[in-house]
Amino acid sequence: MDPPPPQEEPPKSPPRKRPGRTSVLPAAKRKRDEEEEQPDSRPQKQKQPANKVPDRGVENIVREHYNNVPERGAKWRTTDSKITGLRVYNNWCKSVLINKAGHGTHRANVLDIGCGKGGDLQKWAPQHIANYIGLDIADVSIQQAKERYREGFNKRKLRFHADFIARDCFSGTLADVPQVASIGYDTSGGDRWAQGGGFDVVSIMFVMHYAFESEQKARTMLQNVSNSLKKGGKFIGVIPNSDVISDKVAKGSKEWGNSIYSVRFPGEVPSDGVFRPPFGWKYIYHLEEAVDAPEYVIPWESLRGLAEDYNLELEFRMPFKEIWEEEKDDREFGMLAEKMRVKDPRTGELRASKEELEAAYLYQGFIFYKV
Numbered sequence: 001m002d003p004p005p006p007q008e009e010p011p012k013s014p015p016r017k018r019p020g021r022t023s024v025l026p027a028a029k030r031k032r033d034e035e036e037e038q039p040d041s042r043p044q045k046q047k048q049p050a051n052k053v054p055d056r057g058v059e060n061i062v063r064e065h066y067n068n069v070p071e072r073g074a075k076w077r078t079t080d081s082k083i084t085g086l087r088v089y090n091n092w093c094k095s096v097l098i099n100k101a102g103h104g105t106h107r108a109n110v111l112d113i114g115c116g117k118g119g120d121l122q123k124w125a126p127q128h129i130a131n132y133i134g135l136d137i138a139d140v141s142i143q144q145a146k147e148r149y150r151e152g153f154n155k156r157k158l159r160f161h162a163d164f165i166a167r168d169c170f171s172g173t174l175a176d177v178p179q180v181a182s183i184g185y186d187t188s189g190g191d192r193w194a195q196g197g198g199f200d201v202v203s204i205m206f207v208m209h210y211a212f213e214s215e216q217k218a219r220t221m222l223q224n225v226s227n228s229l230k231k232g233g234k235f236i237g238v239i240p241n242s243d244v245i246s247d248k249v250a251k252g253s254k255e256w257g258n259s260i261y262s263v264r265f266p267g268e269v270p271s272d273g274v275f276r277p278p279f280g281w282k283y284i285y286h287l288e289e290a291v292d293a294p295e296y297v298i299p300w301e302s303l304r305g306l307a308e309d310y311n312l313e314l315e316f317r318m319p320f321k322e323i324w325e326e327e328k329d330d331r332e333f334g335m336l337a338e339k340m341r342v343k344d345p346r347t348g349e350l351r352a353s354k355e356e357l358e359a360a361y362l363y364q365g366f367i368f369y370k371v
């Protein structure tokens with residue numbers, strides 16, 4: 001069916017498939033940094049890492065931060081930004097993951113956790129998906145994502161249905177988000193005969209590091225992912241590579257970076273680089289023009305083990321550097337790299353500078369599947 005003519009409102013809600021199933025302001029930033037540097041005088045619970053300091057709720061800091069990042073438009077992002085090379089490199093890596101997860105699905109349902117301003121909407125268009133639900137804790141970003149979708153829909157670049165909801169995805173079940181429940185959220189409580197959720201793909205790009213503040217948040221996040229996914233569905237994402245962080249820390253660094261990005265641990269770090277217990281290891285991440293907020297280490301093996309508790313088995317894990325090396329000569333991904341101008345068309349060199357690539361190489365992509 002063709003989409004309605006331009007200017008028409010996009011449809012409001014997805015078809016009910018299974019009825020009944022259910023930039024921080026400078027002064028504020030300075031104050032926040034000062035708060036973060038204060039040592040914790042309270043008795044530490046046994047399982048807290050040594051650098052755990054009292055937070056006023058990382059979700060409030062994060063919401064405030066992202067709500068204050070201005071939307072500067074596509075032209076700025078692709079030509080005027082100081083980190084254009086990094087942006088296109090990251091976007092290409094995300095597209096590779098999206099493409100791998102979308103391969104073989106038809107009219108898929110996609111849940112994007114921490115969708116931000118809708119930056120990945122275009123990447124889903126070639127996958128011919130049916131429904132896209134974007135959730136994000138930052139309400140201003142959600143409004144901007146709605147706007148971006150409406151524009152794409154009216155220009156007929158986006159032909160799928162989409163809904164956007166402001167929601168903290170790590171503090172409670174998503175069963176009571178009507179747009180999620182109507183596509184399918186498993187509320188059986190782990191019944192092995194239950195059908196599972198209704199989503200073919202759950203995506204979490206550059207977001208999960210906020211969930212590793214505590215075990216409870218990380219488990220709530222994984223429970224929401226698992227309950228949303230169909231059996232065989234894919235869980236894809238981009239996270240900081242804990243191997244890179246552990247290497248730096250084991251060599252005695254608590255702070256590193258360049259003119260584009262920096263990582264700074266305000267508290268103690270493990271001298272052997274092994275983050276145990278695996279939650280609450282806070283660092284302050286800065287990315288030029290984009291991020292200035294606390295994040296938490298995601299120790300890779302802990303994530304993998306925890307995911308198994310929620311019937312999520314690892315299919316693929318690859319650092320960003322390797323994704324480029326492995327896939328750049330692939331026919332489809334190579335062409336995509338040209339289209340996205342990851343390389344300079346005149347020189348054939350990557351547009352990302354050495355410093356931008358250092359920032360990119362902090363990350364890795366993954367795909368789990370629901371068993």
Ligand SMILES: C[S@@+](CC[C@H](N)C(=O)[O-])C[C@H]1O[C@@H](n2cnc3c(N)ncnc32)[C@H](O)[C@@H]1O
Pocket residue numbers: 059062063066113114115116117119120135136137138141167168169170171204205206207210291
């Ligand atoms: C670096 S941005 C990534 C946005 C988008 N996924 C992308 O790749 O462009 C991180 C996003 O995570 C969102 N976020 C952080 N904590 C969240 C939570 N508890 N629930 C939902 N979204 C969250 C932030 O508001 C922000 O939009």
